[in-house]
Amino acid sequence: MSDQDVLIRIAEALERLSPPPAARPDWSAAEAFVWHADPDHLEPVTQVNRVPLELLHGIDGARDTLLKNTRQFVQGLPANNALLWGARGMGKSSLVKAVHGAVVDEMPGLKLVEIQREDLPSIGRLLRLLRGAEERVILFCDDLSFSHDDQHYKSLKAVLDGGVSGRPDNVVFYATSNRRHLMPRDMIENERSTAVNPSEAVEEKVSLSDRFGLWLGFHACGQDAYLTMIRSYCDAYGVTICDEDLRAQAIEWQATRGARSGRVAWQFFTDLAGRHGVSI
Known part of the structure; x- marks a missing residue:
């Protein structure tokens, strides 16, 4: 291996150890x-x-x-x-x-x-x-x-x-x-x-x-806040369901998860929208 090849390999190794600064973002x-x-x-x-x-x-x-x-x-x-x-x-x-x-x-x-x-x-x-x-x-x-x-x-x-x-x-x-x-x-x-x-x-x-x-x-939400979240998603995305059915299905969903939260509300609404053929 020539001296030039050795120098090239050293330079490449140094570049890997100390990469150039990141380019200014667009x-x-x-x-x-x-x-x-x-x-x-x-x-x-x-x-x-x-x-x-x-x-x-x-x-x-x-x-x-x-x-x-x-x-x-x-x-x-x-x-x-x-x-x-x-x-x-x-x-x-x-x-x-x-x-x-x-x-x-x-x-x-x-x-x-x-x-x-x-x-x-x-x-x-x-x-x-x-x-x-x-x-x-x-x-x-x-x-x-x-x-x-x-x-x-x-x-x-x-x-x-x-x-x-x-x-x-x-x-x-x-x-x-x-x-x-x-x-x-x-x-x-x-x-x-x-x-x-x-x-x-x-x-x-x-x-x-x-x-x-x-x-x-x-902090963890109560049942009323949980149902309000789901109703707001239904209204915003055009999912039609009566309050009685929404309440029964949402509470059952919450019971299977063992928790109430905004994330659980969104997961229930995702399932509900899918069953109603509504894209979100």
């Missing part, structure tokens, strides 16, 4: 993007999976607060990072996507960028890519949580608050989680019982959730 390609690491790039999402904001029921307070915060952000006014936490299937991620869709209709130019939890170590590179862009960006992480010995949260702490560079002015961070402090309660108790300095051990981890300016709680 923001005109879509309203939403998904961030992928290794190699770093933003993938356009031409069709966002979301429901209209007016179809989300039982979460009026959270809806109004997040909508107001997002409008402030798009207008260049102060806005907070938001943590949407609480019961499964109650519309946390649906609300983020619906609010984005509603604000885009009012003020075009707002982009939604989703980052997966496992890609959080690359968030610094993503923010360098977003910093200075003319577009306003909601950076969204769904189902954010951390388990024992999970160090991903450290990548996020300085971004939310306290780092030298901090969060870019054109970026706001929204996350959803089933846990208010982003970690299991037994993990918090274990830290208290085993650490040399229990309060410091817990503080290190729960301080991440404190860096969200907005905490929006989502």
Whole structure:
């Protein structure tokens, strides 16, 4: 092998170890993007999976607060990072996507960028890519949580608050989680019982959730709210069914699932629409 061939192989190996920075995204390609690491790039999402904001029921307070915060952000006014936490299937991620869709209709130019939890170590590179862009960006992480010995949260702490560079002015961070402090309660108790300095051990981890300016709680819905959700879907998509039959079928569906939530309501409506030959 010649010296030139050796140099070429070394150069190729170095490029693999240190790939070139991601190219500037074509923001005109879509309203939403998904961030992928290794190699770093933003993938356009031409069709966002979301429901209209007016179809989300039982979460009026959270809806109004997040909508107001997002409008402030798009207008260049102060806005907070938001943590949407609480019961499964109650519309946390649906609300983020619906609010984005509603604000885009009012003020075009707002982009939604989703980052997966496992890609959080690359968030610094993503923010360098977003910093200075003319577009306003909601950076969204769904189902954010951390388990024992999970160090991903450290990548996020300085971004939310306290780092030298901090969060870019054109970026706001929204996350959803089933846990208010982003970690299991037994993990918090274990830290208290085993650490040399229990309060410091817990503080290190729960301080991440404190860096969200907005905490929006989502709680399990009652039967009336569950039925209201389904009726609103029927009215919006033109599924004709009397209240008595709807109630009986919806309650039976809920009983087979052992739970009531916005997700269960949508799953029942999907089945109902299919049986009535209605596309959604």
